[in-house]
Every structure is written in structure tokens, then in C-alpha cells.
Amino acid sequence: MTHHQPKLDTSPKVSDEVRKTTCYMCACRCGINVHMKDGKVAYIEGNRDHPVNRGVLCAKGSAGIMQHNAPSRLRAPLKRVGPRGSGEFEEISWDEALEIATGWLAPLRAEAPEKLAFFTGRDQSQSFTSFWAQNFGTPNYAAHGGFCSVNMAAAGIYTMGGAFWEFGQPDWDHTKLFMIFGVAEDHDSNPIKMGIGRIKARGAKVIGVNPIRSGYNAVADEWVGITPGTDGLFILALVHELLRSGRIDLDYLARYTNAPVLVNMDPDSAEHGLLMRDENGKTLVIDRKTGKLTPFDQKGVQPDLSATHRHGGVTHKPVMHLIAERYLDPQYAPEAVAERCGVTADKIRTIAAELARVAFDEEIVLDHEWTDFRGETHKTMKGRPVSFHAMRGISAHSNGFQTCRALHMLQILLGTVEVPGGFRFKPPYPKPVSAHPKPHCKVTPGKPLDGPHLGYVQGPDDLALKEDGSPARIDKAYTWENPMSAHGLMHMVISNAHAGDPYKIDTLFMYMANMSWNSSMNTRGVIEMLTDKDDSGDYVIPRIIYSDAYSSEMVAYADLILPDTTYLERHDCISLLDRPICEADAAADAIRWPVVQPDRDVRGFQSVLCELGAKLNLPGFVNSDGSQKYADYADYITNHERKPGIGPLAGWRSGEDGPSDGRGGPNKDQLQTYIDNGGFFIKHIPDAAAYYKPWNKGYQDWAVELGLYDSPQHYIFDLYAEPLRRFQLAAEGHGERQPPDHLRARIRETLDPLPIWYAPFEDGSVDTDEFPVHALTQRPMAMYHSWGSQNAWLRQIHGHNPLYLPTKLWEANGFAEGDWARVTSAHGEITVPVAHMAALNENTVWTWNAIGKRKGAWALDKDAPEATKGFLLNHLIHELLPPKGDGLRWANSDPVTGQAAWFDLRVKIAKAEAPAESQPGFDAIKSPVGQGPDHLEWKVGQ
Numbered sequence: 001m002t003h004h005q006p007k008l009d010t011s012p013k014v015s016d017e018v019r020k021t022t023c024y025m026c027a028c029r030c031g032i033n034v035h036m037k038d039g040k041v042a043y044i045e046g047n048r049d050h051p052v053n054r055g056v057l058c059a060k061g062s063a064g065i066m067q068h069n070a071p072s073r074l075r076a077p078l079k080r081v082g083p084r085g086s087g088e089f090e091e092i093s094w095d096e097a098l099e100i101a102t103g104w105l106a107p108l109r110a111e112a113p114e115k116l117a118f119f120t121g122r123d124q125s126q127s128f129t130s131f132w133a134q135n136f137g138t139p140n141y142a143a144h145g146g147f148c149s150v151n152m153a154a155a156g157i158y159t160m161g162g163a164f165w166e167f168g169q170p171d172w173d174h175t176k177l178f179m180i181f182g183v184a185e186d187h188d189s190n191p192i193k194m195g196i197g198r199i200k201a202r203g204a205k206v207i208g209v210n211p212i213r214s215g216y217n218a219v220a221d222e223w224v225g226i227t228p229g230t231d232g233l234f235i236l237a238l239v240h241e242l243l244r245s246g247r248i249d250l251d252y253l254a255r256y257t258n259a260p261v262l263v264n265m266d267p268d269s270a271e272h273g274l275l276m277r278d279e280n281g282k283t284l285v286i287d288r289k290t291g292k293l294t295p296f297d298q299k300g301v302q303p304d305l306s307a308t309h310r311h312g313g314v315t316h317k318p319v320m321h322l323i324a325e326r327y328l329d330p331q332y333a334p335e336a337v338a339e340r341c342g343v344t345a346d347k348i349r350t351i352a353a354e355l356a357r358v359a360f361d362e363e364i365v366l367d368h369e370w371t372d373f374r375g376e377t378h379k380t381m382k383g384r385p386v387s388f389h390a391m392r393g394i395s396a397h398s399n400g401f402q403t404c405r406a407l408h409m410l411q412i413l414l415g416t417v418e419v420p421g422g423f424r425f426k427p428p429y430p431k432p433v434s435a436h437p438k439p440h441c442k443v444t445p446g447k448p449l450d451g452p453h454l455g456y457v458q459g460p461d462d463l464a465l466k467e468d469g470s471p472a473r474i475d476k477a478y479t480w481e482n483p484m485s486a487h488g489l490m491h492m493v494i495s496n497a498h499a500g501d502p503y504k505i506d507t508l509f510m511y512m513a514n515m516s517w518n519s520s521m522n523t524r525g526v527i528e529m530l531t532d533k534d535d536s537g538d539y540v541i542p543r544i545i546y547s548d549a550y551s552s553e554m555v556a557y558a559d560l561i562l563p564d565t566t567y568l569e570r571h572d573c574i575s576l577l578d579r580p581i582c583e584a585d586a587a588a589d590a591i592r593w594p595v596v597q598p599d600r601d602v603r604g605f606q607s608v609l610c611e612l613g614a615k616l617n618l619p620g621f622v623n624s625d626g627s628q629k630y631a632d633y634a635d636y637i638t639n640h641e642r643k644p645g646i647g648p649l650a651g652w653r654s655g656e657d658g659p660s661d662g663r664g665g666p667n668k669d670q671l672q673t674y675i676d677n678g679g680f681f682i683k684h685i686p687d688a689a690a691y692y693k694p695w696n697k698g699y700q701d702w703a704v705e706l707g708l709y710d711s712p713q714h715y716i717f718d719l720y721a722e723p724l725r726r727f728q729l730a731a732e733g734h735g736e737r738q739p740p741d742h743l744r745a746r747i748r749e750t751l752d753p754l755p756i757w758y759a760p761f762e763d764g765s766v767d768t769d770e771f772p773v774h775a776l777t778q779r780p781m782a783m784y785h786s787w788g789s790q791n792a793w794l795r796q797i798h799g800h801n802p803l804y805l806p807t808k809l810w811e812a813n814g815f816a817e818g819d820w821a822r823v824t825s826a827h828g829e830i831t832v833p834v835a836h837m838a839a840l841n842e843n844t845v846w847t848w849n850a851i852g853k854r855k856g857a858w859a860l861d862k863d864a865p866e867a868t869k870g871f872l873l874n875h876l877i878h879e880l881l882p883p884k885g886d887g888l889r890w891a892n893s894d895p896v897t898g899q900a901a902w903f904d905l906r907v908k909i910a911k912a913e914a915p916a917e918s919q920p921g922f923d924a925i926k927s928p929v930g931q932g933p934d935h936l937e938w939k940v941g942q
């Protein structure tokens with residue numbers, strides 16, 4: 001009998017065409033293959049050839065299709081017609097939008113450029129947006145690093161010329177022990193997942209230090225559920241144990257760090273605590289061979305870690321002395337810190353011993369000959385296979401800068417930075433702090449600023465102060481309040497602009513920054529500042545221009561909206577001048593390009609800036625005849641040169657004999673070549689140059705050839721950070737530029753040139769008996785800020801965000817499933833659903849970040865769980881600390897960098913009657929794009 005099988009097409013045509021570009025569903029920048037069918041996006045997969053993800057795609061990345069088709073996409077430029085916050089707009093043409101913007105901005109540029117404050121959120125084009133702002137002439141520019149992880153970046157750069165996150169990575173091929181601090185599962189995403197997979201397959205061990213055991217901490221072999229804000233103390237106890245047991249890498253410290261550099265120990269000297277230097281400014285050490293004083297970098301010198309030197313009646317001790325003296329002190333003994341950290345003394349000792357055992361007893365050696373900057377050739381590369389990674393969990397505290405420095409000191413004492421098995425820099429790092437620009441703030445009406453806005457100060461002379469000593473910038477970055485604020489302080493812009501302190505501004509121009517919701521501390525307060533009017537009935541912040549691709553909460557508070565495209569509809573440049581996609585053994589950059597054309601009247605924001613720049617006659621954006629210089633961002637990416645031969649993209653530049661890497665003129669076919677190559681460019685570092693980069697002649701020469709530097713930049717790591725000491729000296733009364741008296745003690749205490757730990761400021765500002773519980777947020781693996789929680793697929797993973805409570809608090813309060821809690825801080829109160837989580841520090845509660853939404857925003861239904869059960873912890877946090885009774889209001893920030901101290905928050909918890917919805921409730925805002933359909937369907941092809 002014939003059996004009739006149904007006819008099935010087992011190999012349906014997947015797509016007509018594959019377009020390769022770069023994901024932007026989070027900041028990792030994986031390569032993606034976008035499958036097209038009938039001219040539409042059919043699905044997205046990972047690009048197997050791409051250096052970042054090698055084909056791996058996460059939930060966010062594949063859900064990009066829903067981001068691209070989101071009902072919340074803005075459709076056209078908008079002009080506000082109702083009161084601010086109402087969400088009432090009318091659509092206008094681009095001509096009108098640009099005319100309005102030019103009409104507002106041109107007079108400011110001509111008369112007072114500082115009255116424009118231009119701040120961008122999580123964009124990836126900061127070298128471009130800062131170039132625009134510099135040409136405009138305002139000092140008021142920064143991106144979002146001040147409320148993200150500037151502590152991590154600044155501590156890394158001031159200590160070792162590079163930092164975690166996208167600027168370095170563990171040596172995944174060789175590490176045997178990987179220790180992570182404060183890492184949530186989004187930072188990084190695919191690269192860390194892949195790395196942990198690789199090292200676990202080799203039997204390497206992972207230790208996770210985090211109050212919350214989710215994500216990477218959940219798969220760690222060992223979890224340290226530390227008390228928030230005490231990571232620095234825990235790390236210094238590890239340092240104490242390593243010093244006590246003599247398990248540090250003395251050879252590495254002598255050769256590659258300033259541990260042997262001599263420090264002036266005369267308390268009466270104006271140079272007390274400064275490093276001893278020769279007439280060329282080179283730091284001095286004692287050479288063990290000759291016993292003589294010599295610059296650290298001389299050929300054949302063998303720096304002595306212990307010799308002191310007496311000169312002109314002043315004793316100079318090597319930094320190593322000061323390190324030993326400080327950290328061998330019993331205050332850092334495991335027993336002394338255990339209770340405070342919530343980690344037993346035994347556990348601290350065991351981890352210290354494990355770090356030392358793997359670093360020193362499991363040393364690995366690679367057969368790569370290399371030559372160091374002193375001219376010594378080494379037959380092999382010695383590796384200490386312990387590596388570390390850290391992120392916002394240790395950074396977003398008021399003691400975060402010094403905690404991050406402590407972690408770098410731990411790495412360096414173990415000799416495990418830039419060695420096989422350790423932490424490795426990615427180009428364009430390593431780069432000494434002295435090779436970075438200093439901040440610039442000199443305003444001349446009608447002219448560009450005198451240099452780049454952001455940079456790294458070396459001492460009080462580099463602060464961004466006006467002649468009268470008042471802050472030059474609206475966010476008060478680079479002032480005595482936070483002298484080393486390398487990323488600016490975006491979280492202070494709106495409150496300072498509202499207060500007119502240090503001065504009033506006219507126009508606030510923001511890009512991709514949801515400041516009226518999840519990106520602000522004190523959300524309701526910020527909303528009030530954005531809508532507040534003065535006695536004449538005018539808004540206190542007179543004008544707000546905002547660019548976003550989506551109808552986010554911030555849209556309702558702007559006067560003019562410049563609608564951006566989605567990431568699949570635009571050009572972008574993931575540049576070596578900015579935040580590239582390099583690997584530790586390769587330089588790499590990438591592009592995005594419009595794999596689909598927008599079906600709405602929207603434009604890529606960077607292209608809009610090219611046009612606006614030309615209309616404003618900004619020198620960098622016009623030709624000599626006054627015509628527009630760059631037709632759009634693609635034109636800028638191709639033709640802009642930051643200096644001769646160096647442009648936004650390093651690949652396939654135009655050389656004398658054809659395409660050239662790194663250095664070379666503009667190449668009109670460059671973007672197409674990137675597209676043909678899968679959207680990226682990569683150039684591998686030769687084996688002999690792949691490690692020891694700050695000291696490796698081979699690497700330095702390779703980097704110069706590629707255009708990363710103009711000349712070799714050898715340097716040694718700064719265990720002792722002299723710029724910090726210069727601020728302390730000023731606070732002690734030395735020098736011309738003096739801090740205000742009320743800040744002297746704090747500068748002396750917190751800007752210590754060697755890492756210290758002090759309690760988070762909120763602990764000293766609130767009654768910790770009344771507010772005994774720590775409260776944190778983390779971003780989930782499946783979402784990136786507020787972008788993910790509007791995404792039709794990703795919302796099914798996290799539709800709302802309960803507050804997770806540890807067993808102790810759960811039981812003490814008699815909570816049961818389905819209960820709600822009232823959570824109160826010194827600043828505010830929320831009432832929210834709770835859930836039990838056992839793997840949690842016993843005094844900590846937490847929730848997922850940025851899932852709660854305001855009704856009317858993001859085109860979601862007004863009854864969407866994100867708006868009814870979801871919530872923000874932001875309502876409990878303020879940008880200022882509670883009054884201390886000294887007549888001053890102190891910022892809720894790190895005193896060194898100004899980083900927002902989100903994670904210092906203290907609360908109390910009580911069981912509450914379940915309200916109808918999470919509290920506080922906010923009125924719905926009118927959506928300029930309406931509400932999305934109940935049933936979202938996206939079907940392409942047959």
C-alpha cells in the first residue's frame with residue numbers, strides 16, 4: 001500500500017540576501033548577519049567571522065528585529081504645542097526643525113556659547129559629538145560616563161593606563177583563575193559569556209564577588225556575597241595577606257611599576273609626597289647595580305625596591321615602603337574587616353592564598369622573545385594566570401574610585417597585568433595618563449573651544465575653573481568638588497541648570513538620555529525642574545532639544561524633537577578614536593550601515609549634526625566657501641581627518657601604494673570595503689608584541705605604525721598616583737590655586753595617592769539603624785537599559801521587576817509570595833511587589849534596572865505590567881546627600897571623579913497592603929506616536 005506523506009518544504013528559503021552590520025542592542029558591538037526577505041528584515045543571526053562574538057548572538061541581539069519595528073519609533077520631527085510634560089506635539093518638517101534649532105543656537109554661539117549644554121547618553125559616537133560641541137565653542141559637553149562607570153575608567157587610566165570593560169580583557173586562552181567584582185550580566189555580555197565558557201571548559205576557576213548571585217555570579221565556582229560598598233576593604237585585606245605572606249611579584253614591581261620610585265618624605269616641604277624627578281621630569285629610582293640615583297627608564301637599570309635616599313636634608317623612600325607600611329597595618333587584617341565586609345576572615349585568607357598559588361605556583365611561560373623599553377631582551381614571556389574583571393557594582397559608590405584603584409593595585413602586586421594569563425589591554429590602550437588630553441574650557445564667542453572638553457588632570461592647574469575660581473562647566477566637572485571627573489557629570493546638569501548654579505543656560509540639547517525617568521536620580525524632582533517656570537512664566541530651563549529614536553519618557557519634556565533612526569537604518573562608526581571593538585591581540589573597528597531605509601521621516605542624529613553644524617557655520621563643518629562640508633555622517637566617517645592621515649576608521653585608508661591600515665588619506669571606497677568585509681576591520685598584533693604592551697618595544701613600534709600614537713609611549717604603572725597627591729598638597733595650603741575651606745579636609749582624606757577605603761558617604765549621612773538595608777539595581781542579561789523593556793520579545797522575559805529580598809529579611813517581615821513592600825529611604829518611598837531570593841547578601845535588596853515605565857511612554861498599553869507593577873529605585877535616590885547640619889548640601893557622588901553613587905543607597909522595608917499599582921504613580925503622558933497594537937505581528941515573505 002502506498003503511504004502518502006504530506007509534501008513539506010524542509011528547506012524553505014531563509015532570505016534573499018544577508019547584510020552584515022554591527023548590533024546595537026547593547027554596547028558590546030557584536031557582528032550580525034541581517035537576513036533580508038522582500039526588502040525587509042527577516043531575522044538576525046551572529047556573524048561567525050566577527051572578532052567580538054564569533055557567531056554568538058544573545059536574546060537582545062536576535063530581538064533587534066522587534067526594536068527595528070517597535071511601535072514606539074518616532075516618525076517625524078516634533079514641535080511641542082502643549083505644556084512641557086504633556087506629550088502634546090505637532091509634527092513638523094526637517095526644514096522647520098533645523099530652522100528652529102539654528103534660530104535658538106546661532107545667537108548663543110555668537111554671544112555666549114556656554115549657554116548651550118550638549119550632553120549625550122549611551123551613544124557610540126562621542127569622538128564625533130565632542131568634535132561638534134568643541135566647534136560650537138561650549139565647554140558644556142559630556143556623555144553619560146559620569147553616571148555610569150567613570151570611577152572604573154579613571155582609576156584604571158590613572159593607575160595603569162587602561163581600564164576594564166571595552167578597554168581590556170582577561171587572557172581567555174591562558175587564565176586559570178578569573179575573579180569578578182560587581183559585574184552584572186550585561187557588562188560585558190557576549191564576550192564574557194563566551195570567555196567564561198572557554199575557561200570553564202579548561203577547568204579554570206571563577207570567583208564572583210557581588211552581593212547578588214545572578215548571571216555570571218550564578219555560574220561562578222565560588223560566590224562572595226559581599227556587603228555593598230565594602231569591596232575596597234575586602235581587596236585591601238587580600239593585599240594585606242599577600243604582603244604578609246610575601247606572595248607578591250617583586251621583579252615585576254621593580255621593572256614595570258613606580259614601586260621603586262622615590263617619594264619626598266619631608267612633611268615641611270612643598271613637595272612632600274611628590275615623586276623625585278630629574279631635570280627632564282623623569283622619576284628617579286636607585287639602581288641596584290650601582291647604588292646610584294637614576295631615571296627609571298635608563299638602559300640596564302635595575303630599580304631597587306627598598307633603598308632610601310637622602311638629599312638636601314630630605315629623606316626619600318620608595319613607594320614600596322609606603323605600600324608595605326600602609327597595608328601591613330592590622331586595620332587591614334582579615335579579622336579586622338570581616339564583619340564589615342560580610343565575608344569571613346577564613347574566606348579572605350583562603351582567597352588570598354588561592355590567588356597567590358595560581359599566580360606563582362602555576363606560572364606559565366610562552367616562548368616569545370621580546371625586548372623591553374630599557375633595551376633588555378627577554379627569551380620568554382612569563383605569565384601569572386590570574387585575571388580580574390570589574391564593573392559598576394564597585395564603581396557606583398562614593399568610594400568607587402579608590403576601590404577600583406585598590407583592585408588594580410592587587411592585580412599589579414600579583415604581577416598579572418599584561419602578562420600571559422592575566423588582564424590584557426586592547427588597543428588603543430595601554431596609554432599613559434600623560435598622553436591623554438587635559439580638559440579645556442576656554443570660551444570665545446563665535447569661536448571653537450580651545451581644545452577637547454574631557455581629559456585627565458595632573459593637578460590643580462588643570463581644573464576647569466574661571467579666573468574668579470568659579471566652575472567653568474555647568475556640571476561643575478573638574479572642580480574642587482570632584483577634580484578628576486574625566487567623563488563629566490551628566491547627572492548634575494539638569495539640577496545645576498535649574499538652580500542657575502554656577503550660571504544659567506539657555507538650551508539643553510540631549511541625545512539618547514532618558515533623563516526624566518530611569519537615567520536620573522530623584523526622578524520626580526528632575527521632572528519638576530524640567531517643567532518649572534520662573535516669575536515671568538517662562539521655563540527656568542528655557543529650551544530643550546532632544547533626539548531619540550523612540551517615544552521615551554524624556555520626549556515629553558522637550559520643546560523640539562529630532563527623531564533618530566534605529567540602528568539598522570543608519571551609519572555608525574565604532575572607531576579607534578572612540579570606543580572600538582579591539583581584542584587584546586588585535587586592533588579592530590567596525591561600522592553600521594543602513595541595511596534598511598527608514599520608512600518614516602527620521603534621520604540619523606549624527607547626519608543631522610553635520611547639517612546643523614553647517615547651518616551654524618561651525619568651522620569643522622563648513623568648507624572655505626561656507627558650504628556644508630559633510631553631506632552626512634557617512635561622508636564624515638570617510639573624509640574627516642582628526643590629524644593628517646588619521647580618520648575615524650583605521651581600515652583601508654588610502655596609502656601611497658594602495659590601501660593602508662591605520663595611517664593614510666581618505667578612501668572613497670572605504671565604507672563599501674568594510675561592508676564587503678562583514679562590517680569590520682581587524683589587524684593582529686605580532687606574537688612578540690602581544691603582551692607586556694606598555695614596556696614592549698615591539699608593541700610600541702607597531703602601535704606607532706598603526707597611528708595609535710605618534711611616538712612610543714613607554715611608561716610604568718602608577719601604584720602611587722601623584723596627581724592625587726598634588727590635590728592633597730593644595731588642600732594642605734601649598735600652591736596658588738587653593739580649594740575652598742569647606743572642601744580641604746575631604747580632599748586631604750579622599751584624594752590619597754595610595755588606594756584607601758572609607759565608608760560610603762550615605763552611611764555617614766543617614767541613620768543606619770533606621771535605614772539598615774542596602775538597595776541595588778542590576779541590569780539583566782536580556783535587556784539593556786530602557787531599550788529592552790519596550791521590545792515585544794524581550795518583555796516576555798522580564799515584563800516587570802519585583803524587589804528581591806534575602807531570606808533573613810523575607811522571614812523577619814513575614815513576607816509570602818504575592819506580597820508588596822513599602823521601601824523607604826531618606827529621600828523617598830516606593831511600594832512595590834517583592835520576591836524571595838536566597839542567594840543574596842543578607843542585608844541587601846535589589847531589582848532589575850529600567851524595567852518600570854511611565855504610562856503613555858514607549859507606545860505601551862497603559863495597563864502594561866511595566867507601568868503597573870514595574871518600578872524604579874530612582875525615586876529613592878537623590879543627587880544630593882541628606883542635610884548633615886553643616887549648612888551645606890553635599891553631592892551624592894564620588895569626591896574624586898563625581899561619579900553618581902547609585903549603589904550607596906540605604907533603605908528600610910516594611911510589609912504593605914497591595915496597592916492597585918506600584919507607587920509612586922505618575923499621570924499618563926500623551927504619546928506622540930499613539931499606542932502600539934495589542935497584537936504585534938511581523939511577517940516577511942511568503
Ligand code: SF4
Binds near residue numbers: 025026029057058061
Ligand atoms: S551582546 Fe549586545 S551587541 Fe552582542 S548580540 Fe547581544 S545585544 Fe547585540
